[in-house]
Amino acid sequence: MLRRRGRVFARERYIRKDGLPVWINVTASTLLGASAERRYIVVVEDISRRKQAEEKLIRMASHDALTGLPNRMLLEDRLAQAIAQAHRTQTQVAVMFVDLDRFKNINDSLGHDAGDEVIVEIGHRIARNLRESDTAARQGGDEFVVVLGGMTQEGDVRAIAQKMLGTLCQPMLLRGQEIFPTGSIGISMYPRDAVDPLTLLKSADTAMYLSKAEGGNTYRFFVDRMGIDAMDTLRMEGALRRALERREFQLYYQPQVDMATGAVVGVEALLRWKPHNSPMISPADFIPIAEQTGLIAPIGDWVLATACAQQRAWHLAGLPPLTVGVNLSARQFQRQDLVELVARLVHETGCDPHYLALEITETAVMENPQAAVPIFRQLAEMGVQLAIDDFGTGYSSLSYLKRFPIDSLKIDRSFVNDITTDADDAAIVRSVIALAHSMQLKVVAEGVEDALQLAFLREHGCDQMQGFYVSEAVPAEAIEKLLSEAQGTVPARDCPRGCSSAGALEKSTATQGAL
Numbered sequence: 001m002l003r004r005r006g007r008v009f010a011r012e013r014y015i016r017k018d019g020l021p022v023w024i025n026v027t028a029s030t031l032l033g034a035s036a037e038r039r040y041i042v043v044v045e046d047i048s049r050r051k052q053a054e055e056k057l058i059r060m061a062s063h064d065a066l067t068g069l070p071n072r073m074l075l076e077d078r079l080a081q082a083i084a085q086a087h088r089t090q091t092q093v094a095v096m097f098v099d100l101d102r103f104k105n106i107n108d109s110l111g112h113d114a115g116d117e118v119i120v121e122i123g124h125r126i127a128r129n130l131r132e133s134d135t136a137a138r139q140g141g142d143e144f145v146v147v148l149g150g151m152t153q154e155g156d157v158r159a160i161a162q163k164m165l166g167t168l169c170q171p172m173l174l175r176g177q178e179i180f181p182t183g184s185i186g187i188s189m190y191p192r193d194a195v196d197p198l199t200l201l202k203s204a205d206t207a208m209y210l211s212k213a214e215g216g217n218t219y220r221f222f223v224d225r226m227g228i229d230a231m232d233t234l235r236m237e238g239a240l241r242r243a244l245e246r247r248e249f250q251l252y253y254q255p256q257v258d259m260a261t262g263a264v265v266g267v268e269a270l271l272r273w274k275p276h277n278s279p280m281i282s283p284a285d286f287i288p289i290a291e292q293t294g295l296i297a298p299i300g301d302w303v304l305a306t307a308c309a310q311q312r313a314w315h316l317a318g319l320p321p322l323t324v325g326v327n328l329s330a331r332q333f334q335r336q337d338l339v340e341l342v343a344r345l346v347h348e349t350g351c352d353p354h355y356l357a358l359e360i361t362e363t364a365v366m367e368n369p370q371a372a373v374p375i376f377r378q379l380a381e382m383g384v385q386l387a388i389d390d391f392g393t394g395y396s397s398l399s400y401l402k403r404f405p406i407d408s409l410k411i412d413r414s415f416v417n418d419i420t421t422d423a424d425d426a427a428i429v430r431s432v433i434a435l436a437h438s439m440q441l442k443v444v445a446e447g448v449e450d451a452l453q454l455a456f457l458r459e460h461g462c463d464q465m466q467g468f469y470v471s472e473a474v475p476a477e478a479i480e481k482l483l484s485e486a487q488g489t490v491p492a493r494d495c496p497r498g499c500s501s502a503g504a505l506e507k508s509t510a511t512q513g514a515l
Contacts, residue, residue, distance in 0.1 A: 011047075023051040064138040066116060067123035072218070075137035075145055079197040082135075082149035083190055089150070093190035094157040096146040097204035098164070101182045101216035103142040104334070105368050110175050115142075117174060118181060125167045128162070145201065154189070154221070161185050161219040161243065167216065168303060184211035185219035193222050209292070236289045239275070244298060248275050250371065251306050252473035256325070256444060256466045259458050264483055266323035266357065268466060269307040270473045271299070291329060300332045301341065308351035310476050315352065320481060323385065325357040330364035339378045346382070357385035361409065373403050380405040391432060402439060409436045413447025413467075420452045430460050 010026045021070040025045040030038055062074040070078065082093045100122065119142060126144055127136045135147040146164075151157055168183045186208025194200045207222040212219070243249055253267035273281045290296040304326050311324040332338065345352050358379065365372050365388065371383045376386055386405065392411040411432055429445070436443045445457050448467035457465060474482060 004162060012034075021048070022046060023048045035222070038313060063417070064123075067120055067138050069123050069127065069144075070135060071136040072137065072139060075135065075139075075147070076197050076201075078135040078137075079147050079200065082147050083195070083197065083200075085149055086190060091149070092151040092192070093200070094146075094148040094151050094160075095188045095190075095200045095204045096148070096161065096219075097139075097186040097188075097208040098144040098146065098166070098168075098200070099184050099212065100142040100168075101184055101212070102367065103181075106174075108177065108334075108368055108371055110177070114174050118142075118172065118179075121172060122168065122181065122183075125170070126164065127165055129167055135272050145204070150503075151189075157187060157189070158219075159213075161187060165217060165219065182217035184208050186211055186217045186222065187219060188222040233289050233292065236286060237293045237295065238297070240290055240293070240295050243273060244295075244302065245275065249273055249299065250475065251303065251310065252475055253310075253324075253479055254466050254473040255471050256464050257470050258464055259454075259462055264322070264470075265324060265464065267479065268325040268359070268473075269303060269310075269327075270474075271303055275398075291331065294331065296329045297331050300329050303327075304332075304342070305345050305349065308345050308356065309351040311352065311355060312350045313476075314479065317480065318485060321352075321355055322479075323355045323357050323484075325359050325387065327359045327389065328364075329362075330361070330367065332371070333360055333364050333375070334368075334380050338375060339382075342384065343382060347385075353383040353445070354385070357387055359387045359389040361374065361389045362391050376406065406441065408442035408444055408463075410444045410446055416445050416447045416453060417449075419456050424470060426456070429457070429462075433460050433462055 007027075008028045009028075012024055012026065014024065016022050025043075025047050027043045027045075029041045049204040059449045063069065065356055072409045079095065079472050080092070085091075086093045100118070103115065103118070106118055119138075122142075123136070123138060123144065126146060130136055130146065130148075133149055137145045137147075139145050148157065148160065164185065164379070165183065169180055171180050173415050186204045186206065188194060188200045188203035188207060190200055193203045203222040207220045211218050211220045220471050239276070250272045253269055255264045256266040256268060257263065260263045271283055271287070272287055273283070275281065276476045287296070292298055307324050314322055328338075335341065336468060342353075342358070345351070346356070360372075379386060385407045387408045387410055388401075388404070388406055389410045409432060411429055413434075415425045415428050419429050420426070433443050442463040443461075444464040444466065445453075445462050448454055448457065448465045448469045450469060453467075454465065454469060470480060
């Protein structure tokens with residue numbers, strides 16, 4: 001070959017005597033002398049370090065730096081190979097999308113370094129449960145993807161998913177504290193759900209969100225309806241973004257009545273959406289999607305700013321002092337600048353913070369009660385009232401509840417609905433009222449709809465109520481008229497149980513005020 005070409009090049013891998021690999025470049029050239037005599041020059045170069053650097057760069061481009069698992073680029077290549085193999089052998093491929101539950105709590109309470117330790121350990125746990133032919137990859141953040149090739153029946157995939165859930169929730173010692181991580185798993189199958197890598201990944205991701213919505217620590221398979229729901233969510237997200245830009249949102253206000261005097265002492269601000277030339281959209285239809293997509297944050301900021309401005313406007317109009325309650329979403333409550341946001345809006349709108357009540361659901365507070373304590377204290381120092389909403393549904397720890405500088409507990413409507421017919425609900429409501437009063441807190445009952453419920457609540461010392469029995473939520477411009485008509489509409493405390501409410505506001509048959 002050297003005689004024919006005059007120059008050859010080769011790269012070879014050899015094993016040294018000590019067993020280590022060595023890479024060399026060999027270049028050989030032919031020289032022709034004056035007498036046509038052939039001579040050869042051979043250059044041998046050790047390129048082991050260069051080769052190692054190249055391999056390192058290739059690995060960095062295809063593997064996650066933290067866990068060492070394949071990244072998304074290599075994952076898609078492996079998934080394409082698994083699909084091709086399954087097509088040849090007439091088998092199936094399962095794609096599992098794994099997302100850790102409540103991972104943000106670990107980062108917030110123990111720090112991001114601790115969070116990285118959890119990610120590494122979870123990656124190892126997932127990889128240890130797989131066959132050599134399977135692939136475990138890190139998608140990013142606290143998300144992992146598993147590719148299982150050569151599957152023949154769904155039952156095998158279920159068994160693997162169940163085993164993986166058991167492995168994930170094994171205790172882990174972190175910074176001297178024992179934690180129990182759990183995960184939500186979504187599963188898609190080739191060829192049933194899709195035949196290309198990207199659609200399979202998207203379908204598994206969609207199924208994972210269903211697992212998370214059901215409380216986590218479970219798995220769900222993708223079904224066709226999920227894809228339709230995903231498109232509906234995408235369309236709704238776009239419409240919500242446009243609604244913010246076009247100012248299609250409105251605030252309605254539901255009165256809160258003092259049980260002793262019958263006077264309206266506050267209102268709860270409730271969000272409504274009226275698209276241009278379209279009927280009102282129920283909050284039950286758009287609030288969950290706003291939360292899922294993250295749009296609840298800018299929408300919630302708008303609600304807070306508008307409610308503060310409206311409180312100031314009513315004051316300037318000469319209305320009696322009226323506490324305006326505003327619901328904070330879990331995402332808003334997790335904001336690092338929540339206290340600064342509230343302070344800024346109070347200053348900009350001229351709102352009196354002593355007549356602003358922020359309502360946070362019990363579930364949102366208990367996601368990270370340690371972080372909630374200083375936030376509550378800073379808001380209370382500003383003079384803002386604080387209420388725990390939907391109380392009784394989130395399993396509060398009393399040890400934390402007594403540390404929160406809150407002013408009131410709001411009994412969830414699900415307990416009020418049947419207090420006159422269900423002994424368990426009646427016992428819960430009596431217990432909540434007694435607990436709140438022992439801690440010097442007010443109690444507000446939501447969803448009061450008839451005189452019997454009102455009489456029960458008054459009999460057991462409930463402080464305030466709201467619901468259709470007095471009024472549905474009404475636009476801001478109707479509040480002044482409502483206040484003049486509603487004073488004294490709730491019968492006084494000495495009214496016998498079951499008395500009529502002839503003086504109460506006439507109820508509207510519209511249902512859009514129910515939240």
